Amino acid sequence: MYIHIYGAGTTADRIQDCCHTRRLRERNAVKAATWYKIILPAAKEWSLVINFIRWGDRLQFNNHHPMFPTLFTTLWDTTCIRIQEPRNWAVARYTCNGHYDFPCYLVLLGITFTGMLVFYSGLHRSTAYDSHIFQDTGHLHPQHHFEMNIGDVHFRNCSNFATPPVKPTGGHHSPADLVFMQYLQLVRSRIETLNTVFKRHGMFKKGAIFRGHVxxxxxxxxITAHGTAVELRERQQLRGPRHTGFGWWAHF
Structure with a gap:
């Protein structure tokens, strides 16, 4: 609840108002002391053991696309979490990135062709390159040596990645490059949908600035990332997959 309404005048009183139920009608139902002494510590403890993101789901037999029927399993991207400009220079130098034009941290996300979240890692400094974040977290997402991934141009330094072709200096993309780029962009748009679900909470919406301890x-x-994974699975069971899978065979 705190994550969802953050930035809309969120205070302990605001949370208290949202927590009023038939069993909690009395005034000051959730006090600041309760928030800082009970709820926040419980959230920290929960974050240490929460485990709703399933890395193994990338190998499900329907996780394919007509243009990538074998070998390819995961789509990767990073998304930014905007923060207030740090007062500490040592912290600020790792969070201020000219690419975003505001202080932020990065989160690495991996999804399947069916739109399921199968990997999350963060927080990472915004001055880090996407490919370096992927390589530095390799021990968290072990893959087969012949397993393939899809990402944007920031992942072109990683092995086993299909990324948009880079236009040669002073030249133009070939017709084959343009067709392949359209294939990639069509598939990569699915992770933008995931970013929308992940960042629709008040704390992460466009324009929201987090003020607090990192x-x-x-x-x-x-907690939001793992909650998003659960939400996507529940939605798939109730309404069907957001993106229809293709085929029913092994990747390798």
Whole structure:
């Protein structure tokens, strides 16, 4: 609840108003002391053991696309979490990135062709390159040596990645490059849908700026990521997959 309404005048009183139920009608139902002494510590403890993201789901037999029927399993991207400009210079130098034009941290996300979240890692400094984040977290997402991935141009330094072709200096893309680029962009648009679900909470919406301790932010982001994975699975069971799978065979 705190994550969802953050930025809309969120205070302990605001949370208290949202928590009123038939069993909780009395005034000051959720006090600041309760928030800082019970709820926040419980959230921190929960974030240490929460485990709703299933890396193994990338190998499900329907996780294919007509243009990538074998070998390819995961689509990768990073998304930014905007924060207030740090007062500490040592922290600020790792969070201020000219690419985003505002202080932020990065989160690495991996999804399947069916739109299921299968990997999350963060918080990462915004000055880090996407390919370096992927390589530095390799021990968290072990893959077969012949397994393939899809990402944007920032992942072109990683092995086993299909990325948009780079236009040669002073030249033009070949017709084959343009067709392949359209294939990639069509598939990569699916991770933008995931970003919308992940960042639709008040704390992460466009224009929202987190003000607080980075440890608390890491807790909120992790809980949100795992909650998003659960939400996507529940939605798939109730309404069907957001993106229809293709085929029913092994990747390798």
């Amino acid at each position: 440890v608390n932010l890491a807790v909120f982001v992790k």
